[in-house]
Amino acid sequence: MYGLYNYGQLIADEGRTRAYAESLKRHVTSASVVVDIGTGTGIFALFAARLGARKVYAIEADDAIMFGRRIAAQNGLDGRVEFIQGLSTEVQLPEKADLIVSEIHGVLPAYQRSLVSIIDARDRFLNPGGCVIPRRETLWAALVEAAPLHQKIAGVWGKDVFGIDMTAVRPTAVNTWQKTRLCPPDLVTSPQCWAVLDYAVLESPHVRGGASWKIHEHRTAHGIGAWFDWEGADGVTFSNSPLSGERHIFGQAFFPWPEPLDLCQGDEVHVQLRSDAVGSEHVHGWETIVRGKDGGTKAAFHQSDFLGQIWSPEQLRKPNDGASVVRS
């Protein structure tokens, strides 16, 4: 859940907000019934209403929905938008929709209940032939140099701090990932696509994919960077790639390796990434195998932010929202 500051920052991301506005413009007619899931302070629902949609259902669990109602009233759109406070997965609507719009991202599209919610909304709310915004998100990865961030994640747990050896924490700490801001020189390899989320047909909220690179020059890498390209309609896109020249609020995800790796010419790096919907969260896994020119294994890491959680025995005994968590 966000504060007003965060909602404001999202709206102020002009490239993002403009892409949604433009996508809605392509799809909304005076006959449209639109559903906005995770509407926040209501911006996309209000865009749709302003574009003349016959009816807009704006669903949001957070109390921020109150501001959506106020903005709607101030803009004379309250007759057209119905605000419903709750999780979209628990809401029933009285009619089918022609369009579902949502922006319930974190750094990556798979965040909290995002994919579960989009699939559910599409299957329960959408008319045959209706469409979903975004219609597609493409996930990218590259190996990256990120010495300062790796140090922040793992470094403090790798040493003696005024006489106390803190290394007991390090194996857990390197299983946490962070939002970051990558620049083109940070990329040790070219980006590769590891997954495509096509929301018209997406069946599973569990995202899995892989990427491989052959190393052409000696570089040190600290882990894996990941980001997404967004597409709302033909030619209406934005990109969170560090190579795109755009700068969006989402940043990129950095999945650290336990140790920096010196990659040599001829090395091959194979990465498997996954993001599993578990209860109200996504659990991320990242596996890495590095093979040297001679085919021998130089490194093999099996990491997960499940292993990076602080779980006490008591915490693990709590009922976990109906989901099953398997330490894999």
Added chain:
Amino acid sequence: MYGLYNYGQLIADEGRTRAYAESLKRHVTSASVVVDIGTGTGIFALFAARLGARKVYAIEADDAIMFGRRIAAQNGLDGRVEFIQGLSTEVQLPEKADLIVSEIHGVLPAYQRSLVSIIDARDRFLNPGGCVIPRRETLWAALVEAAPLHQKIAGVWGKDVFGIDMTAVRPTAVNTWQKTRLCPPDLVTSPQCWAVLDYAVLESPHVRGGASWKIHEHRTAHGIGAWFDWEGADGVTFSNSPLSGERHIFGQAFFPWPEPLDLCQGDEVHVQLRSDAVGSEHVHGWETIVRGKDGGTKAAFHQSDFLGQIWSPEQLRKPNDGASVVRS
């Protein structure tokens, strides 16, 4: 509650961690019984044990306490430190302590239950003649220029966004404050002390104070900056002042005004600041009066982050932890 990344960042703030280590060194003897409230991953408790304290009680509500136990075992200090998971205000100890140490700050010392917890621990756990680390924190304020941050807090709510008038949110948004990083040129006035927290005698968890400035040159200001100086023992200090040349993890607090103010030579600015312990939070208030050279009132603002919360009617009807919240 923090993740490991945040705990690591706190420990990695060397000026802060060194000041605690040095203060403990001044106070801990082989006869000492020490209580560390909010021990996190245990660092100060472990420092005290390493310095030879007879017994250390390390209290922490978060599951991170598990790492404290592991680090203690790894360092052979687990016989000397007893980790207790819970809120210090709900814990009973079998003996009195000679020393209480805590770092349960946010940006400012008054954060969540911090002051309530320190006062309670001192009154219930401490031997007469015992001491508290920190022993004193001094709170400072200055008027500041902070156009980009003011824009982030309020700007997006002050305008038309692709055809939607968002101004209904602005009166709430300007009642939220943010962590920031001030530089010396951002200060429009010299800093003034507005409160001193002397933990040996502090009676109230509600912090209140004021400051006034006479303006000597024309400047635009966007609100009030606030920070603290820390003192653990004679000559053992650190400062979070933007003028100190030190850079600590805490940053400074920025309390925005509803609008930037053009301050002219001869203007007088009077500010009242308060931080009231309410339930499990501190609620901040900031009041500003600006008088012109002629004595007339140029501006008067009455702000509070209580007014900046997103409260739905349902939220306000929830039981609020025994505390009473009065909209003032």
